[in-house]
Amino acid sequence: MRHVPLFRWIATAGFALFACSVWLYATEPDLPAARQIDLAVIDEKADGTCRVRWSDPYQKKTREGPYHCDPGRASSLKAPDYPDSRGYGWETAFMFTEGPDRGDLEDPEADRHSAEDTLLLLGVLLILTGLVGGNLRALPRVLGVEARLVRRAIRLAEAAGWVSEDYVRAVDAVRDAERRGELGAAPDPGPVRALWVLREAGPQAYEAAATARDLAERLHPLLEEAAPAAGLRNRLQAGPAARADAEAAVAELRRLLADAERQGLRERFAQTSVDLLRGQDADRAALAAGADFERDPEAYRRLLEDLAPLEPAARPEPRPRRRRRRR
Known part of the structure; x- marks a missing residue:
């Protein structure tokens, strides 16, 4: 009974998923261009949920909407410690500068690579499982x-x-x-x-x-x-x-x-x-x-x-090599 290379196939499947994720990353269309702008934080919750105000140069007006602020930023950037005459806090964000969404804020919580990231994670896990499991399985045989x-x-x-x-x-x-x-x-x-x-x-x-x-x-x-x-x-x-x-x-x-x-x-x-x-x-x-x-x-x-009376000895199998005669 020959040994079945289970972990070798697991590692092979992992490399295949890894290659698929790389291909998806390579063929995905580029994200719209964006630039960083300042936001005035009107209201903010402890989990980072906030309402912000920013200036939209494309619609030529000040806009207001929900956003997810960084709850771990310094307290000096939050109201009321931030020195703003209106009592607002401060945050930054990326605003789209092209496409149908220009002037909108890029959502930092949006998962734009869910399929690619999932395949990449699964591929890496399978590769590690194949390498570690194969080495552990081979250890007693190597010893x-x-x-x-x-x-x-x-x-x-x-x-x-x-x-x-x-x-x-x-x-x-x-x-x-x-x-x-x-x-x-x-x-x-x-x-x-x-x-x-x-x-x-x-x-x-x-x-x-x-x-x-x-x-x-x-x-x-x-x-x-x-x-x-x-x-x-x-x-x-x-x-x-x-x-x-x-x-x-x-x-x-x-x-x-x-x-x-x-x-x-x-x-x-x-x-x-x-x-x-x-x-x-x-x-x-x-x-x-x-x-x-x-x-x-x-x-x-x-x-x-x-x-004379001795029976001929059993003849050994012919040897492929012959050592040199010692002198």
Whole structure:
């Protein structure tokens, strides 16, 4: 089950409303021109409701009408403190200077952008909800990212796969060479060189390969389940069930890595692979193998007998990359 980006859609809707409000503001016709004039406040209530008088230059007369004064202005501008011989207060307003309403006062309480303001407010609220809610929803998923641990497990699985693959290759080389010749008094250099590689690696090579094979078989399914924890993007895209499986897999990977580190498995695997790759230098390996065979040919025959009844080890999946040989 994939996670549904609910808050992403909420934020998208908010941006759409925000864009609509901007468009309405841009396409709305300009307000009529106005200029500021002085008013004589004849009567005023505590809430700002007042009756004012002003001079209308267009009708060439003094006009009187209701207005909403600023109740918070200084008391020295209100009657009776304002120094007016008639006992009036003082206020300012904007008077229209063009259009059919010229000479009228602009109502400061008029809501000229109700639709635009509503869309703008809703858009901002939805955007904030989408951003905050999306981040809060993503927080527990982000906290579950264990990219470093998953990378360590991948490197350990690769090392295990490599040593298992190298051991299978070395044993196969012995068996292929053994079919071409016996270990007689003058044996074929091929089987001798292949056996020399296994002798140099020692009995611990078989143990390391077996341990590596078992460990790789345990790591690979865990790494598949832990995939959502390998990166932030995978974690965010995974569903609740996949995240729960990833958390359980990460816990098991952490335990396996701790055991592997305590036993020094990565170092053992690396050293075993180096020992098993000594036969790649055919000329040098042939000289060393020939000399060693002359010293103890019976040891080579016993090793060949020990390998003959063994079942071929399970072949690991081919690796896309191959690390460099350590010198």
